[in-house]
Amino acid sequence: MSATRMPPPQPAQRVGAAPKKSESPTPGDDGPSFTHQLHAWLENHRASLVDSLRRLAKQPIGSFFTCLVMAVALSLPMGLALLLDNVERLGVSWQRAAQISLFMQIDATDAQGQALREQIAAMDDVEEAEWISREQALSEFQQQSGLGEALKELPDNPLPGVIVVTPQQVDKVALEALRLRLAELPRVQQAQLDLLWVERLSAMLKLGERFVFGLTLLLVMALLLVIGNTIRLHIENRRTEIEVIKLVGGTDSYVRRPFLYMGTLYGLGAGLLAWLLLAYGLGWLNDAVVRLAGLYGSDFALAGVPIADGLSLLLGAVLLGYIGAWLAVARHLSELAPR
Amino acid sequence: MIKFEQVGKRYANGHIGLHELSFHVRRGEFLFVTGHSGAGKSTLLRLLLAMERPSSGKLLLAGQDLSHITNAQIPFLRRQIGVVFQNHQLLFDRSVFDNVALPLQILGLSKDEIGTRVRTALERVSLADKAEQSPGDLSTGQQQRVGIARAIVHRPALLLADEPTGNLDPRLAAEIMGVFEDINRLGTTVLIASHDLALIARMRHRMLTLQRGRLIGDGEAA
Numbered sequence: 001m002s003a004t005r006m007p008p009p010q011p012a013q014r015v016g017a018a019p020k021k022s023e024s025p026t027p028g029d030d031g032p033s034f035t036h037q038l039h040a041w042l043e044n045h046r047a048s049l050v051d052s053l054r055r056l057a058k059q060p061i062g063s064f065f066t067c068l069v070m071a072v073a074l075s076l077p078m079g080l081a082l083l084l085d086n087v088e089r090l091g092v093s094w095q096r097a098a099q100i101s102l103f104m105q106i107d108a109t110d111a112q113g114q115a116l117r118e119q120i121a122a123m124d125d126v127e128e129a130e131w132i133s134r135e136q137a138l139s140e141f142q143q144q145s146g147l148g149e150a151l152k153e154l155p156d157n158p159l160p161g162v163i164v165v166t167p168q169q170v171d172k173v174a175l176e177a178l179r180l181r182l183a184e185l186p187r188v189q190q191a192q193l194d195l196l197w198v199e200r201l202s203a204m205l206k207l208g209e210r211f212v213f214g215l216t217l218l219l220v221m222a223l224l225l226v227i228g229n230t231i232r233l234h235i236e237n238r239r240t241e242i243e244v245i246k247l248v249g250g251t252d253s254y255v256r257r258p259f260l261y262m263g264t265l266y267g268l269g270a271g272l273l274a275w276l277l278l279a280y281g282l283g284w285l286n287d288a289v290v291r292l293a294g295l296y297g298s299d300f301a302l303a304g305v306p307i308a309d310g311l312s313l314l315l316g317a318v319l320l321g322y323i324g325a326w327l328a329v330a331r332h333l334s335e336l337a338p339r
Numbered sequence: 340m341i342k343f344e345q346v347g348k349r350y351a352n353g354h355i356g357l358h359e360l361s362f363h364v365r366r367g368e369f370l371f372v373t374g375h376s377g378a379g380k381s382t383l384l385r386l387l388l389a390m391e392r393p394s395s396g397k398l399l400l401a402g403q404d405l406s407h408i409t410n411a412q413i414p415f416l417r418r419q420i421g422v423v424f425q426n427h428q429l430l431f432d433r434s435v436f437d438n439v440a441l442p443l444q445i446l447g448l449s450k451d452e453i454g455t456r457v458r459t460a461l462e463r464v465s466l467a468d469k470a471e472q473s474p475g476d477l478s479t480g481q482q483q484r485v486g487i488a489r490a491i492v493h494r495p496a497l498l499l500a501d502e503p504t505g506n507l508d509p510r511l512a513a514e515i516m517g518v519f520e521d522i523n524r525l526g527t528t529v530l531i532a533s534h535d536l537a538l539i540a541r542m543r544h545r546m547l548t549l550q551r552g553r554l555i556g557d558g559e560a561a
Contacts, residue, residue: 040447047444244428247388248442248489249418251411 044257052261055234063269066230070270070317073223075277077216078313082282084208086302098201100179102163103190112187113161120165120185125178128166134159160189172199220320227266227324228331231259235332242336255336256329260322267321271314278305278313340366340497340528341387346396348382348552356382358552359396364530366496369523371539372532374549380532383549384501387530388420389413401496418446421490421527423500427482429474435461435485436470442493460492464518480511484518491522498522500531504538512538 056063102120104113113131121129132140137159142151167178175193183191235242242255286302293300305313341364348356357379364370372380385391386398389408398405401419408416421442429438439460443453461467464484466477474482483503490498500519504512516538523529533539539546548556 037447039449043449044444044447240428241430244430245441245445246414247417247422247428248445248493249414250445251414254414254445 048257049261052258067269067273070223071273073219074274074317077212077219079278080212100165101192102182102188104161105187105189106160108161108187117163125168127168130164132162134161223320224324227263227321228328231263231325231328259329260325263321263325264318267318271317275310340364342399344397346393346398349394355552360554367526369529370545372547378549379552384499384532389416419496421495421498423486423490423503425502425505427486431475434471439488439492456492460488464488479506483515487518498527498529
């Protein structure tokens with residue numbers, strides 16, 4: 001008898017025998033309860049998550065660089081989108097270029113001008129209307145033109161009263177329609193609108209949005225490839241393990257789970273890094289923007305990464321990591337049948 | 340337990356793995372499948388593990404028809420089977436304990452339950468004191484016993500072994516066979532593919548002899 005022979009079989013130890021009440025069920029038992037199944041499912045998820053974290057931590061530099069590559073790819077479109085948001089914010093002041101100036105007849109009185117301003121301000125497509133009297137206009141012109149002394153020599157104020165109208169929308173067609181309607185109002189000599197600026201602003205914003213959209217699509221594909229390739233390498237490294245797991249009864253979802261967690265963790269890491277890169281990058285750029293805006297007499301400054309945008313970035317990165325991992329595992333799982 | 344009814348296996352390249360094989364294995368039986376290399380031993384095991392499907396005939400395992408088993412059902416079938424490989428198929432980045440625990444983790448048992456069952460399985464193969472070691476630190480015979488512990492830890496109804504003593508010296512081979520007999524005495528059906536006729540003859544169990552995919556003998560080893 002060899003040294004490895006076992007003691008005589010005990011009923012409770014019999015292979016295939018029904019387990020004691022305290023034992024968890026096996027496939028041959030009456031069937032596991034819902035609580036047991038839920039606990040088993042949670043335990044499997046916990047184990048997969050811990051295992052994925054352990055494997056990532058085992059290769060900290062490799063994991064970090066994978067996250068960094070993903071973060072750079074994520075921060076490019078997100079950074080451009082944020083810059084575009086800032087340009088749109090800047091567009092509030094650009095919108096002034098879309099203001100319609102109503103030059104009143106030279107003999108129009110203050111009271112007539114105020115009454116007309118109130119009438120215009122009540123219009124649906126008008127955001128704001130401001131009355132600038134002849135005296136105010138002259139005073140501002142004196143201050144801004146540097147011709148103060150020369151203007152004092154004039155016998156009469158040559159400037160008419162003006163109503164400055166800020167429209168609700170910066171849209172070429174709507175603005176032109178509004179301008180024509182305002183030009184028909186009584187005591188209005190001329191209605192002037194600089195449409196070229198409006199068109200340029202609108203075209204630039206549309207171009208920017210389209211560019212960001214295209215870039216986002218390209219980089220999303222690149223990200224899926226990066227994560228897919230990373231997960232493929234993990235699968236290759238664990239080929240034997242996967243084959244053994246399948247042979248001892250592991251389902252496809254059991255095999256897939258740790259890789260999905262890994263993809264999700266890569267996405268989470270990349271999202272956090274991208275958020276950090278953007279926050280730091282916008283802060284760094286803001287100094288130069290503030291200086292430039294100051295030269296134009298503006299107090300414009302770049303807004304940082306809003307919390308909502310940061311969370312969207314994080315969620316998007318996690319989803320991309322998950323989807324990339326899912327695609328990679330789905331692509332390679334069928335090749336991993338035990339041999 | 341196992342019923343082969345005119346089971347044939349023909350591969351895409353035209354090679355015939357099994358020719359209309361018919362036999363029946365009762366629950367709790369211990370039998371060998373023997374034959375030269377290419378006789379069809381491995382094909383037979385692969386069919387039982389649903390790694391391949393029969394090309395013809397009917398193959399029943401515990402009442403389940405493996406000819407028509409779906410991919411989704413395969414993992415649940417394999418949970419009723421323990422498998423021992425010639426090359427052990429152990430995971431060297433895990434401890435002995437974790438290797439043996441793998442089938443139980445797949446079943447989703449609690450940590451306490453896993454601990455109890457793994458210790459019991461390791462005691463059965465006399466490796467309780469090696470639980471925390473890496474399989475790489477063990478001898479070939481000990482590695483094979485870890486493989487056996489992993490195959491029995493989830494209390495399978497059927498234990499399959501493919502040339503389990505192929506790499507072992509005669510003394511270790513006899514020792515491993517002793518472990519299989521002990522497991523069989525506990526109620527598990529044991530089917531071992533081996534070409535070690537001398538060892539098989541000493542054990543006096545039922546033996547199926549295959550030759551070029553055909554069953555040419557079915558009786559007690561003499």
